[in-house]
Amino acid sequence: MFTAKRIIWPFLGLIVVIALSTQLLFNTRDRLRHVEQLLPQPPPDSIHADDRSNNAGKRPPSKHTQTSDTWTYTPSRDADNPGLTSHQCTQAFPSLYKEIDRSVTAWSQNRNHTIQPADTSVSWRNDAALRLLIHNNKLRILQAKHTHEGYRSRTRATLSQINRALQGATVAGWRLPTIEFSIVVDDMALIPARDYKNPNITVWTYNRRDVDWERDRQWVVPDFNFWHTPAGGDWIDAGDKAAGKDAYFVDKIQKAVWRGAVWTLPEVREKLITQTRNKTWADVEEVDWKKGTYVMRSEDLCRYAFVVHTEGRSWSGRLKYLLNCDSVPIVHDLRFLTHYYHLLVPEGEGQNYIKVERDFSDLEEKVQYYLDRPEEAQRIADNAVRDFRERATTVAAEACYWRKLFEGWSRVAWTPDATEMVTVNVTGEGGGEVQEERLRGMPFGEFLLNDENYP
Ligand SMILES: *[C@@H]1O[C@H](CO)[C@@H](O)[C@H](O)[C@H]1NC(C)=O
Ligand SMILES: *[C@@H]1O[C@H](CO)[C@@H](O)[C@H](O)[C@H]1NC(C)=O
Ligand SMILES: *[C@@H]1O[C@H](CO)[C@@H](O)[C@H](O)[C@H]1NC(C)=O
Numbered sequence: 001m002f003t004a005k006r007i008i009w010p011f012l013g014l015i016v017v018i019a020l021s022t023q024l025l026f027n028t029r030d031r032l033r034h035v036e037q038l039l040p041q042p043p044p045d046s047i048h049a050d051d052r053s054n055n056a057g058k059r060p061p062s063k064h065t066q067t068s069d070t071w072t073y074t075p076s077r078d079a080d081n082p083g084l085t086s087h088q089c090t091q092a093f094p095s096l097y098k099e100i101d102r103s104v105t106a107w108s109q110n111r112n113h114t115i116q117p118a119d120t121s122v123s124w125r126n127d128a129a130l131r132l133l134i135h136n137n138k139l140r141i142l143q144a145k146h147t148h149e150g151y152r153s154r155t156r157a158t159l160s161q162i163n164r165a166l167q168g169a170t171v172a173g174w175r176l177p178t179i180e181f182s183i184v185v186d187d188m189a190l191i192p193a194r195d196y197k198n199p200n201i202t203v204w205t206y207n208r209r210d211v212d213w214e215r216d217r218q219w220v221v222p223d224f225n226f227w228h229t230p231a232g233g234d235w236i237d238a239g240d241k242a243a244g245k246d247a248y249f250v251d252k253i254q255k256a257v258w259r260g261a262v263w264t265l266p267e268v269r270e271k272l273i274t275q276t277r278n279k280t281w282a283d284v285e286e287v288d289w290k291k292g293t294y295v296m297r298s299e300d301l302c303r304y305a306f307v308v309h310t311e312g313r314s315w316s317g318r319l320k321y322l323l324n325c326d327s328v329p330i331v332h333d334l335r336f337l338t339h340y341y342h343l344l345v346p347e348g349e350g351q352n353y354i355k356v357e358r359d360f361s362d363l364e365e366k367v368q369y370y371l372d373r374p375e376e377a378q379r380i381a382d383n384a385v386r387d388f389r390e391r392a393t394t395v396a397a398e399a400c401y402w403r404k405l406f407e408g409w410s411r412v413a414w415t416p417d418a419t420e421m422v423t424v425n426v427t428g429e430g431g432g433e434v435q436e437e438r439l440r441g442m443p444f445g446e447f448l449l450n451d452e453n454y455p
Contacts, residue, residue: 071087071088071091072091073088073091073092073093073391073396075390075391075394078092078394078396079390079391079394079395079396080236080394080395080396081168081395081396082164082165082167082168082395082396082398082399083167083168083169083171083172083399084168084172084396084399084400085172085173085174086172086174086403086404088172088400089400089403089404092391092396092397092400093391093392093396093397093400093401095342095343096339096340096343096391096392096397096400096401097401097404097408098342099219099220099339099342100219100401100404100405100408101408103216103218103219103220103408103409103412104408104409104411104412106216107202107216107412108411108412110216111200111216113200113412114412114413114414115200115202115409115412115413115414116200116414117180117414117416118198118200119198119200119201119202120180120181120182120202120203121182121198121201122143122145122182122184122203124191124192124196124201125145125184125186125190126145126146127145127146127147127148127151127186128145128146128147128151128154128184128185128186129143129144129145129182129183129184129185129186129203130143130144130145130155130158130159130182130183130185131143131180131181131182132159132162132180132181132182132183132441133178133179133180133416133418133440133441134162134166134176134177134178134179134180134406135178135418135439136178136418137166137167137169137170137174137175137176138166138443138444139159139162139163139166139443139444140439140440140441140442140443140444141159141441141442141443141444141447141454142180142440142441143182143441143454143455144447144452144453144454145453146453147185147452147453151185151186152452153224153228154185154224155185155452156448156452157224157225157226157227157228158183158185158221158224158227159444159447159448160227160448161222161224161226161227161398161402162402162444163444164395164399165398165399165402165403168399168403169399169403174403176403176406176407177406177407177410177415178410178415178416178418179406179409179410179413179415179416180413180416181204181219181409181413182203182204183203183204183205183221184203184204184205185206185224187206187207187312187313187314187315188205188207188313188314189203189205189208189214189218191203191214191217191218194213201217202217202218202219203217203218203219204218204219204220204221204405205218205219205220205221206220206221206222206223206224206314206315206338207220207223207314207315207336207337207338208220208336208337209335209336209337210337211335219405219409220337220338220339221339221401221402221405222338222339222340222398222401222402223315223317223338224317225317225318225320225321226320226393226395226398229317229318229321231298231318232298232317232318232321233298235320235395236395238298238299238321238324239324239389241297241298241299242298242299242302242321242324242325242389243324243326243389244299245299245300245302245303245325246302246326247303247326248378249305249327249328249374249377249378249381250374250378252303252304252305252327253283253303253304253305254281254305254371255280255281255282255283255304255305255306256276256281256282256283256284256304256305256306256307256308256330256363256367257282257283257284257296257301257304257306257307257308258272258276258282258283258284258285258307258308258310259284259285259287259294259295259296259301260286260287260310260312260318261286261287261289262286264312264313264316265310265311265312265313267358268310268311268332268358268359269286269310271358271359271360272284272308272310272360272363273286275359275360275361275363275364276360276363279364281364281367281368281371282367283304284308298321298324299325301321301322301325301327302324302325302326302327304327305327305328305371305377306327306328306329306330306354306367306370307322307325307327307328307329307330308330308331308363309322309329309330309331309332310332311332311334311335311336314336315334315336315337315338319331320388320393323384323388323389323393324389324393326381326382326384326385326389327381328353328354328370328377328380328381328384329352329353329354329380329384330353330354330356330363330366330367331344331353331354331355331356332355332356332357332358332360333355333356333357333358339401340388340392340393340397343387343388343392345383345387350383350387351379351380351383352380352383352384352386352387352388353380353384354366354370354380417440418439418440419437419438419439419440420437420438420440421435421436421437422435422436422437422438423435423436424436442454442455
């Protein structure tokens with residue numbers, strides 16, 4: 001066995017070298033990436049030789065890859081897999097769960113309070129709120145509060161994301177705890193003031209700010225744009241389209257691009273417009289959705305060397321779509337954070353974006369700097385691809401995050417009763433009015449097809 005391996009590995013090394021040179025010759029960037037991902041890792045015993053020399057993304061998963069002690073996350077194969085095991089989730093995305101840890105610590109240590117049913121009430125919200133139950137890896141809706149059309153699509157997306165994460169767990173043999181919680185699908189949670197009758201109100205939200213006193217009451221979840229956004233389209237489809245525009249930094253349009261509405265955050269977006277007006281290195285325009293002027297498809301932004309992100313009313317879900325490009329991301333100093341923003345690295349070896357001031361006063365200087373240094377710019381773009389589109393913003397990572405969140409929450413919250421006693425009228429033989437125990441709420445599938453206000 002060992003002798004055989006000693007003979008085989010030098011040959012495999014040769015195959016990898018040949019494969020790499022072939023890929024370089026053909027210069028197919030996507031394929032090259034697959035080889036690059038595979039190269040630095042020492043050869044685990046159970047990964048087949050052909051995993052290293054072929055395009056692994058095109059083959060069905062090897063039966064060896066599910067063994068937790070030898071498994072290695074491989075983006076080309078695993079990125080769209082919502083069914084990773086708990087161990088695989090930890091191994092593939094070790095630094096993804098920071099927000100969950102923060103919240104668990106906040107409730108178990110700082111507040112020292114076990115979350116109670118009343119704490120997840122959404123009576124303080126007029127709209128855009130859900131109360132949910134997870135039991136036996138299945139999602140049930142306990143309450144859906146006045147979700148007008150704008151919020152309805154968010155609700156459907158978020159519930160679908162949770163449902164996908166739950167089905168993935170079942171595939172992975174990962175049994176999740178029974179939990180009950182609430183989510184606000186608005187841009188901001190607007191948790192009631194300190195003097196509200198219940199100071200322990202806590203809710204899951206798409207984003208939060210570090211400066212807010214109520215930050216510990218917010219559990220940050222992946223936003224609904226990981227499913228769909230009107231401007232960006234279906235998330236998985238958008239990723240494929242963006243990758244279709246892959247090119248080296250020097251081969252992209254040598255400009256910084258931005259499209260959007262200004263009214264959502266004039267203090268930042270107007271500055272961007274003025275700082276870039278009439279500049280040869282910028283293609284920045286305000287979109288008029290009604291007239292359809294300056295609209296640009298999400299994937300076409302990827303044709304530019306730099307893609308600029310701006311916050312909106314709050315966090316703006318656009319960043320993840322920009323990170324689908326293999327361009328250099330430019331992000332201003334952010335106030336709002338989402339579940340993966342801590343992975344943005346502004347400097348050093350791991351730098352994966354260019355950080356600029358909120359008023360974009362240093363934008364020109366920085367764009368010029370990197371236009372003059374394409375190798376440095378390429379390294380940032382490559383790091384961004386590795387950290388986000390191949391990891392943090394994948395379907396695999398999103399599903400992992402939800403499941404780790406369900407577990408984290410369960411550690412500091414009460415365990416709800418999944419069932420309730422109800423009186424039902426049974427027809428037919430032996431029928432009549434009977435007391436029956438049944439699961440609370442409405443199942444996810446039924447809710448999707450019903451009116452969105454419930455009960
Ligand atoms: C939390 O509260 C419990 C009693 O409710 C107490 O025994 C424990 O010491 C407290 N822990 C901290 C870290 O304050
Ligand atoms: C809020 O939590 C604290 C700490 O557990 C508890 O003493 C207090 O009674 C709670 N308040 C309400 C209104 O539930
Ligand atoms: C930009 O160029 C246009 C057309 O040349 C000119 O009218 C405008 O004043 C310029 N704006 C700025 C801010 O320089």
